[in-house]
Amino acid sequence: MLVLGPIGFTAPWVLTGLLVLPVLWLLLRAVPPAPIRRRFAGVALLLGLTDETVETDRTPWWLLLLRMCAVAALIVGFSGPVLNPKVTAPATGPLIVVVDGTWADAPIWSARINRLSATLDAASQAQRLVSVVVATDPPLSGGGDQNGATARENEVLQFRAARDWAPLLAGLAPAPYTPVAADFIDALRGVERAETIWLSDGLAYEGRDAMLAALQALGPVSVVQEPRVFTALGPVRRTQAGVTIPVHGLGRGTAASVASSSISVLAYGPDPSGIERVLGQADVPLADGVTPVSFDLPPELRNRVTRFEVADARSAAAVQLADDSLRRREVALISGGRNREELQLLSQLHYLRAAFEGRADVVEGAFGDLIAANPDVIVLADVARLAGSEMADLLDWTRQGGFLLRFAGPRLAASDVARDAEDPLLPVRLRAGGRTIGGAMSWGEPKRLRPFAETSPFYGLPIPDDVTVSAQVMAQPDPDLSARVIATLADGTPLVTRKAVGEGQVVLVHVTANADWSTLPLSGLFVSMLERLTAVTRGDAPEAADLAGQRLRIVQTLDGFGRLSDAGTLPPVAGEDIAGATASRDRPAGLYASESIAVALNVFGPQDRLEPALWPDDVTLLGGAPRHSTPLLPYFLFAALGTLAVDVIASLALTGRLLSVVMFVAVALSGAPKGGQAETLDDAFAFATTGEVTLAHVLTGDPRVDHTAHQGLVGLSRVLASRTSVEPEPPLGVSIETDALDVFPLLYWPVTPQQPLPSADAYAKLNAYMRSGGMILFDTRDGDIAGFGAATPNGTRLQTIARALDIPPLEPVPADHVLTRSFYLLQDFPGRFTGGDLWLEAAPKGAEAAEGMPFRNLNDNVTPVVIGGNDWAAAWAVTDAGRALHPIGSGFGGDRQREIANRFGVNLVMYVLTGNYKSDQVHVPALLERLGQ
C-alpha cells in the first residue's frame, strides 16, 4: 500500500493511467462537437455565408478540462484510495475477549457480534490465542476440559485460535440476568497473563469492579463501550384506576437518543377469544431516571394483562410479566341468614368481608346476579339449600373452574343436606346435628388445630395458640374422606375438606364464618387460609412467607431479547426461593405457577436502577466505533459521474440542443405524474360506464360463452339504439371480483358448470348491487333440456352460486307482469330456445286486480333477479358487421323467434330502466277521473 499523508492507495499502479491524460487532451481537442443535421428549404440563401468565429470548431478548453477531471477521478478512484489507512502495530500474547451478554446488550446484539468478530479477525491477523467469555455464562470450573490435551490442568478458560471461535459466535445469546462476579472470577483461575478486551454493555452491575480487578491482575484491559439509550420497566403496581409502571431510562442526553421523543409502553393480554392483543398503550416522553406511567385499565382488562412491554425495545428488562399480584379476584359472598337485625359482628359475612377487603373485589347481591357476573370465588356462608335451577347454575359454574367456598353454620347443621348421599356441592357427607365441644353439655375442651400436613395447601402457615373450635359439623367417615381433608383439629376430625368438581373445586369449612363456633375468623390465620385457598392477594409481590412450602412450576421463561417461550421441563422451584429473588442462571426470569398462584420473576426488580458503568482511569476506553479506514472509491466515482453529467449539459449547450432537451424533459415530467395509475384506470372505467347506459355481462372464464354474451349485448344495444331512446355504450364484460358493479343497470350472467364460486367480497358486492336496484339476468342456457324436475349441470351450478345471494322468493312470470308490456306486448320470452320458464321475484300475496284492468295492483319494486335458461345472448348475438352470430330456429320461424327474443331484451332493459312505470297504468282511470273534476 502506498501511503500519502492521510490517504493510502491499495492499487497504486493504476495511478500510472494518469500519464495518458495529455494524450487524451490532444485527442479530445481534435474532435469538435457533432453537428445536427437539418433539412431546410432556405439553404439556398445560406450558400456562401461563412462563420464569423472559428473557435468552436474545437472543443472549448473548459469542456476539455471537465472531461480530463472526470477521467482523472476515475483513474484515482480505481487506484483504491483509502482515508485513514489502518497501519497497526501487531500485538501478541493471549487475549481474553469479554462480552457482558446481558439483557442490556440484546437490542444491539447483532452489532455486538459483529464487533466481536471484528475483534477476532484482528486477533486472527495477529495470530493470537483468544478466549471468548460471556460474562453471564462463564465456563464452569467443575465441568473441566474434555480435550485436556491442549489446556493446562486447572485452567477453565480455553484459549484457541481466533478462527475457531467464529462458528461459535452464532450460538451466543444475551441472558436475561446480570453476571455473577464470583463465577466469572472463578473461571479466570489458572490464567497467568492475558490482555483483555471487554465489550461492555454500558450499565453498572454488582461485582463489575471485582471482575475488572481480576482481569487487570492478568494484564491490560481495554473496554469497548458506546453511548446508548437504555429503557427498562420496573415492577407493576395496581392503583385505583388501573396500574402504574415505572419506566427507567438512561442515556437520553446523548446523541444516540435523537431518533424519537417518546416511547410507548404496551400492555399485552389475551382477548376474550384467547388471542393475544394490545390491551392498553401509554406514551412516555423520553427522560432519564424513573418515570411512572399509568394505565387506565378497568378490572376486567387488568385481570387479563399478561405482560407489559416497551414497544420495539427487544430487551428482557423492557418486559414486565404480570402475575397474580396484578389481578384482583372477584369474590361473591352469599349468606344464608337474612336477619338484618343481628349485630354486625355476628353477621356471617362480616369476617369474610374484612378478610377479602383490599385483596379482592367483593360482590354481594341476589344469587342470579352474582352467578351471571361469573366471579372467581363464590362463598356460601351457612347456606344449606339452593333452588333447583340455582343449584344447577352453581354446579355448572363450578365445573367450569369456579371455586366454591362453603362455611357451615346452624342452618347447614340442621338441614338434611348430604346426609345419605354425597351432595355434588359439598365435599363430604355430613353427620346430623354436628357437635359442640366445650359447651355446657359436653365433656371436652375446645379443640385446637393440628399443624397442617405437607399435602395441605395451608402447609407452612403458623397456627396461633388462641385458635380454638368449639362447634363444628361432622363429616361422615367415608372411604375417600381422608383424601379430601386439608385441615384437621387436634383430634383428627376434619376442619376443612375439599373436592374437585370438574375444573373447579368445592371447599367446606366445617365451622361458621363468624366467631360463633370458633375463634378462627378472629385470627390472622383465617386471612392466610383464605388467601391460600382463593389466591387473593394484597397486590404486592408475594412474600417468602406467602410462598413458603409451595413448589412452583416454571411455565414460561423470558430470554434476553424479551421473548417469552414455554419452559419445557425445568425442575420446579421452592416458593421461598422465588419470593424476592432476582433472575439468575438457576432461576431464569419467567412465570412460575403453582395450582393456586402464579408468580412472575422479572428481570428488573423493584430496587434495580439503571446506572452507567464507570471505568477507572487505568482502563483503555475504546470508542464504540473504531476509527474506520474509509475507502474513497465511491466519492471519486461520484465525482467522475458528476463531471460527466455537467459535460453532457455543456455539450448540449454547445451544440444548441440544450433547449430542446430541457423542454422534452419538462414535458415528460409534467405529463407523467397525474395521480395513481389505478385511480385513473378506475376513473376511466367509471367515466366509460356512467356516461351512458352500459350493458354488462359477467365474465365466466369460458371464452366462447363470454364472446357470445358480449356479442349478444352488442346486438341488444343496437336493437335498443334503433328502436328506443336508449342508446347504450358498447357493452362491457365485468369481473364480479374486481370491477365496480353498481354503475350497470343490468348484468347478464351466463352460467357455466365450470364457473368458480365468487369470493365472499364478491358476494357482498353482488348483494349490495341487487339491493340497490341492480338486476341480474341469470341464463343457464339449457332451455332445451332443462324442465320441471330435470337438474342440469348449469342449473346445479346456478343453485350453488345463488346459495349465498340474497335472492327473494321467486315465481314464474305471471301473465300480468310489467315485463310483458314495458315496451312490446309479449307472452313468452324465447331466446335460442323457447318455452323455458322465466322466474322472477314473486308478487306479494293479496294483490288484487284493479277494476276494469287486466292486471293487478303491483307497482312496487323491480325484481333483482331474472332467471331463465333460454340462452338469450345467442339469440341477440350479432357479429360486428351486424349479422346474426348463431342460427336460431329455422327459416321464417327462426327470424320471428329472434325478433321476439330481441323484443324480450328491449322489454327487459325498459323494465330495468323505467321500473314499473307501465304498471302505473292501473291508476289511469283514477287519474282521469280526478282530471275530469
Add this chain to the structure above:
Amino acid sequence: MSVTAPSHARLRARADTLAAPLPPLLAQADQLARTLLMGGHGRRRAGMGEDFWQYRPAQAGDPARAIDWRRSARSDAHFVREKEWQAAQSVHLWVDLSAAMGFTSLKSGLRKSDRAGLLAMALSILLMKGGERVALASLRTPPRLGSVQLTRIAEALSAASDSDYGAPDAADFLPRSRAVFLSDFMGPIEAVEAAVATAADRGITGVLHHILDPAEETFPFQGRTVFTSMGGGMRFETLRARDLKSRYLDRLAARKDRLETLARHAGWRYGCHHTDASAQSALLWLFQAVEGPR
C-alpha cells in the same frame, strides 16, 4: 406506366391511392372558395353580359334597338339599357411543386406545398364560378372551364416534383391573359425574372405570391448544424447557426425586395404569405389581386 401484372385489383388499388388526396383537396378548396363567393361576378363596368348594369341617356350613334323603350316612356329622354361587361378571362397558374415546398416547421405538419395547392385550387374554383378559364402551367393545357379541368388541376397539384427548386415557365401562356405564380421563390431568381419578362412581353399581368414557412422567416437555429436542402441536393455546414441568422434574414429581405421590384416593373403584384397565417385572407388578397380593377 408499366403494369407488369395487369390485375384489376392492383390497378384499382393504385388508382385509389392516386385519387385519395383529390377529394379532400377539392372539398377543402371548395369550402375555402365558398367563403369568398358573393353572388354574381362581373367586371363592374358596362359591357357585354347578361346582367343589368345601368340606364344611360341615349347618345348619337346608339342603334335604335339599343334604346330601352319601357324606361324611355317614363320620361322625355331616351335611355339605353346597358348590361354589365362579362368577359371571360384566361388565368394561368404556376404552382411550385418542387421539394423545397415540402418544408414545414409547423406542429400541424402543414407544408408550403399544401398551402400553395389549396390556394391554387380555391382560386381556380372561384375563377371558374366567375366564368373564367383556368390553366395550370404544368399541365400544359390551354385555359379551360369546368369540373373536368378542376379535377385535372387537382390531380396535377398532388404530384410532387423531385427537383430541389422550381422554375416557372411562361412560354405557353396565352397573350393578354393573367398569370399567378405560387412559390417560395427560394430557387434561382433569374428563372423567375426570365419568366416574368417573357409574360410581360406578351401583355400578361399577374401576381407573384410568395409562400414562406415561419421558420424561414425567423431562422430559429443554433449550434453546429448541417443544413441540407429538401431534395438533398444542397448541403451547407455551419458551426454557429445563430450567427448566421441576421445575414440570412438580410438575404431573405433582399430576395423579397427583388421580387417586389420585379413585380412593380412588370406591372404585376407581389404578395407574401406565411403558412401559419389563415388561408382565407391569402385567398382574398390573391383573388382581388387577380380580379382587381386595373
